[in-house]
Amino acid sequence: MKTPSKEGKKRYRPDGFYKGPFMDDQSFWEACTCAPECPDPCQGQCGCQACETAYEDTLYYEGMNLTKF
Ligand SMILES: [Zn+2]
Ligand SMILES: [Zn+2]
Numbered sequence: 001m002k003t004p005s006k007e008g009k010k011r012y013r014p015d016g017f018y019k020g021p022f023m024d025d026q027s028f029w030e031a032c033t034c035a036p037e038c039p040d041p042c043q044g045q046c047g048c049q050a051c052e053t054a055y056e057d058t059l060y061y062e063g064m065n066l067t068k069f
Helices: 006-011 049-068
Strands: none
Touching: 006 049
């Protein structure tokens, strides 16, 4: 597993990991490796796995809401 950057810890408090729905399973956590100059919200274009996953999850849940209504 990667180590979160300092900026990552600011974005994903307190430890810099995006956990999604898997709060209890550390093997699914992604470390945020964003730099301070990263856009916020970041969509993972910097190579940050945490933000990419978070972004994909957002799209996924938005998509579910769209189909629901
Ligand atoms: Zn990030
Ligand atoms: Zn980033």
